[in-house]
Amino acid sequence: xxxxxxxxxxxxxxxxxxxxxxxxxxxNRKNALxxxxxxxxxxxxxxxxxxxxxxxxxxxxGIIHKVLDDEGLRYALCSHSCSEEKxxxxxxHFKCSACGETNCLENLHIPAVQxxxxxxxxxxxLLIQGVCPKCN
Amino acid sequence: xxxxxxxxxxxxxxxxxxxxxxxxxxxNRKNALxxxxxxxxxxxxxxxxxxxxxxxxxxxxGIIHKVLDDEGLRYALCSHSCSEEKxxxxxxHFKCSACGETNCLENLHIPAVQxxxxxxxxxxxLLIQGVCPKCN
DNA sequence: TTCGAACTTGCAACGGGGTTGCAGAATATT
DNA sequence: AATATTCTGCAACCCCGTTGCAAGTTCGAA
Numbered sequence: 001x002x003x004x005x006x007x008x009x010x011x012x013x014x015x016x017x018x019x020x021x022x023x024x025x026x027x028n029r030k031n032a033l034x035x036x037x038x039x040x041x042x043x044x045x046x047x048x049x050x051x052x053x054x055x056x057x058x059x060x061x062g063i064i065h066k067v068l069d070d071e072g073l074r075y076a077l078c079s080h081s082c083s084e085e086k087x088x089x090x091x092x093h094f095k096c097s098a099c100g101e102t103n104c105l106e107n108l109h110i111p112a113v114q115x116x117x118x119x120x121x122x123x124x125x126l127l128i129q130g131v132c133p134k135c136n
Numbered sequence: 137x138x139x140x141x142x143x144x145x146x147x148x149x150x151x152x153x154x155x156x157x158x159x160x161x162x163x164n165r166k167n168a169l170x171x172x173x174x175x176x177x178x179x180x181x182x183x184x185x186x187x188x189x190x191x192x193x194x195x196x197x198g199i200i201h202k203v204l205d206d207e208g209l210r211y212a213l214c215s216h217s218c219s220e221e222k223x224x225x226x227x228x229h230f231k232c233s234a235c236g237e238t239n240c241l242e243n244l245h246i247p248a249v250q251x252x253x254x255x256x257x258x259x260x261x262l263l264i265q266g267v268c269p270k271c272n
Numbered sequence: 273t274t275c276g277a278a279c280t281t282g283c284a285a286c287g288g289g290g291t292t293g294c295a296g297a298a299t300a301t302t
Numbered sequence: 303a304a305t306a307t308t309c310t311g312c313a314a315c316c317c318c319g320t321t322g323c324a325a326g327t328t329c330g331a332a
Contacts (some may be wrong), residue, residue: 014299014308035289047311052290057309068204068263072289094255106261111247118269119230125263126246127204135253150279150328173320183282188319208318 011061018046022054032067032074032093032102067093068125076104080133092126097111098135102127149198154182159199159268168229168238203229204263205240212240216236228262230259234271 013019021042024031038051055075058064067074074122078089090110095102110124141158142250157178162169174187191211194200202258211227226246231238246260 013239016309018310033319048289049291049312050310056291068206068261070202070204070209070261073206078148078154092249094257096253097258105251108249108251111249113228113244113247113262115244115263115264116239116269118272119264119266120272120295121230121264121266123143123265124205124232125206125265126249127261128249128251128255129259129261130257133252136254136256151282152327154281184318185283185320186281189280192320 018050019054026077032076034074065089068127074102090124095129096132096135098131139144154186162213168212204261210238226260231265232268232271234267
């Protein structure tokens with residue numbers, strides 16, 4: 001899959017096996033992943049520090065974005081419209097209390113909120129917790 | 137202020153100076169606080185572990201609730217309608233990127249979201265980041 | 273008011289999450 | 303193939319949060 005190398009090249013990153021593996025893990029498992037998830041999957045091959053740094057690099061380059069959670073941080077692939085300069089993440093995250101998976105609902109946008117005067121919103125982050133279709 | 141003792145009593149907690157101080161800190165500073173904030177304010181008087189345990193106890197009793205953040209957890213006072221059994225937290229949290237404060241917008245409710253079939257939402261958590269009126 | 277059971281605190285120790293410095297290895301470029 | 307640049311692994315470290323246990327405190331009953 002040279003798709004991976006292409007993605008890295010677009011973001012001016014050297015292709016290394018660690019970056020390819022992390023990226024393909026995000027692509028294969030479609031849900032949001034924590035560092036621990038990645039370490040569980042790739043930890044035998046790469047040092048934890050390298051995985052941390054890969055996540056940080058991907059964040060800075062706009063390849064992944066943070067997903068808030070009531071217990072620790074997760075990361076998910078950005079949609080194609082994201083870049084280092086500009087992120088677009090007004091979609092909703094759904095965390096299933098049964099299976100524990102967190103997924104982006106890419107098609108759903110966060111509804112507009114009427115804030116009081118003086119508030120200047122920049123980023124929106126909506127986490128919905130409940131039961132997902134798979135666990136229903 | 138026997139208001140504090142009263143609150144603790146209602147939740148079947150013994151009145152200790154640490155609990156009174158933590159509670160009054162939440163009441164005085166009105167914004168969401170992290171453990172670090174409390175340790176900064178009360179750390180000379182109480183052990184960090186005691187503050188952690190106080191927060192955990194208050195959480196369990198429904199006196200405070202978690203506030204999501206992209207960098208670490210915070211806590212804020214629950215409205216009066218919360219109890220150990222039932223929490224009601226569909227209000228919005230606003231984090232100011234200038235002063236760093238996070239506040240509950242108690243009067244604003246999270247707008248309804250039309251989820252795809254099969255999703256059963258239970259809790260909603262909306263964090264808006266931007267600039268608050270004070271820093272405007 | 274004293275006493276005892278139940279609860280709370282402080283201390284020490286621990287585990288996990290995440291970061292930094294640095295030397296050696298891998299990558300891209302000529 | 304040689305070089306500058308970047309990336310990785312290792313060691314060490316700090317911060318967050320938890321647990322076990324002994325000593326101290328609270329509160330209600332006698």
